[in-house]
Amino acid sequence: MKRFIEGEDRGQGTLLPELLDDYVAEDNPVRVVDVFVEELDLAGLGFKGVQPAKTGRPAYHPSVLLKLYIYGYLNRIQSSRRLEREAQRNVELMWLTRRLKPDFKTIANFRKDNG
Numbered sequence: 001m002k003r004f005i006e007g008e009d010r011g012q013g014t015l016l017p018e019l020l021d022d023y024v025a026e027d028n029p030v031r032v033v034d035v036f037v038e039e040l041d042l043a044g045l046g047f048k049g050v051q052p053a054k055t056g057r058p059a060y061h062p063s064v065l066l067k068l069y070i071y072g073y074l075n076r077i078q079s080s081r082r083l084e085r086e087a088q089r090n091v092e093l094m095w096l097t098r099r100l101k102p103d104f105k106t107i108a109n110f111r112k113d114n115g
Contacts, residue, residue, distance in 0.1 A: 024095045029074065034096055037067050048113050060102050065110040067096050080107035 024030060040063075043050040047062040071093060072083045084104040087093045 020091070020095050020099070023091045028092065030071065030092045030096045033067055033070050033074070037063050037070065040066075042066070046114075060100065060106060062110070062114070064097050064100055065102060065107065066114075068093065068102065068107065069111065071096060080104040080111070083107050 042062050047066070049059055049062050052059065068083055068087060072078065072086075077083055077086060081104040084102065084107060087097055087101045
């Protein structure tokens with residue numbers, strides 16, 4: 001079509017990979033959440049799972065789940081199922097969790113175990 005702004009072809013590959021950091025502005029609140037949680041002493045605050053188990057499947061670090069929980073609180077997303085969906089499609093959450101996508105049961109168990 002003539003005289004319309006057209007988007008890129010969805011099937012077109014890119015030569016250079018785009019950085020996720022480029023999509024999150026320097027003054028975005030998720031950067032504050034990231035720095036805040038990284039400065040906390042999670043073991044001292046009583047969070048479970050700070051020391052990884054020696055056996056079994058590796059777990060998510062509690063800081064990742066806390067960042068997800070705080071993001072949900074700030075953006076009025078209370079459901080663990082909605083947080084799971086947001087972690088899969090929201091660029092801010094992809095940046096915050098470093099593209100980790102915990103399932104809803106993991107998020108719900110984190111909330112239950114770390115009141």
